Amino acid sequence: MSVPSLQRLSITKECATYGSDEPRLEISTPCSKYLRSLNAEVLDLTDSLIFNRLLHLELNVCNSFRSKLLLSLLKYFPNLQSLNLGRTYPEDTEDQLYCLGSEPSSVPKCLSFHLESIQWRGYAGTLDEREAAAYILKNAHRLKTSTIRLHTTYMDNxxxxxKDLxxxxKASASCQLVIE
Known part of the structure; x- marks a missing residue:
């Protein structure tokens, strides 16, 4: 799909398990400023695809959250100002398998220079989510607000x-952390 003038794009994918015959969608929208994706696994970016103009990114993941995927995606959005994360079906048993391990060799440009706002819905406090949250907070120098909504299943904890969050x-002294 190539739409050079498109500024807002929303991608929806049903939560399901697919085989290797899963259809692929290639997108070329160089003027995009807003991207919304339901299930982040939809996004399979290559080094040649960079959303330089994208300012707002919304990712809703079904199943397990993967910090490696999130942190690798951020490098493709160097001017990103707001990040909205959502998680539909937390599965804490799977998350332990996908921990970050080592931090990326370089901090994504959006974290160093542009990201001002994060909203994270369905945060369960798993090891993988914790490592991603810690990395973002530690490296987002211009972050003003970080709103984290706990998933209702994990309210007992x-x-x-x-306390952990x-x-x-935090890299930004002016960051206001709101936990709901």
């Missing part, structure tokens, strides 16, 4: 998760 170091 809410106080522990809140508030203890994370």
């Amino acid at each position: 809410g106080q522990i998760i809140m 508030t203890s994370m170091s």
Whole structure:
């Protein structure tokens, strides 16, 4: 799909397991400023595809959250100002398999220079989510607001998760962390 003047794009994919015959969608929208994707696995970016103009990104993941996927995606959006993450079906047993391990060799440009706002819905406090949150907070120098909404299934551990999040170091002294 090539639409050079398109500024807003929303991609929806049903949560399901597909075989290797899964259809692929190639997108060329160099003027995009807003991208919304339901299930982040839809996005399979290559080094040649960079959304330089994208300012707002919304990702809703079905199933497991993967910090490696999120952090690798951020490098493709160097001017990103707001990031909205959502998680539909947390599965904490799978998340332990996908931990970040080592941080990326270079900090994505959007974290160093542009990201001002994060909203994260369905945060469960798994190891993988925690590592992604810590990395973003530690490297987002212009972050003004970070709103994290806990998933209702994990509210019993809410106080522990809140204490963990508030203890994370932040690159931005003006960042307001809101945990709901």
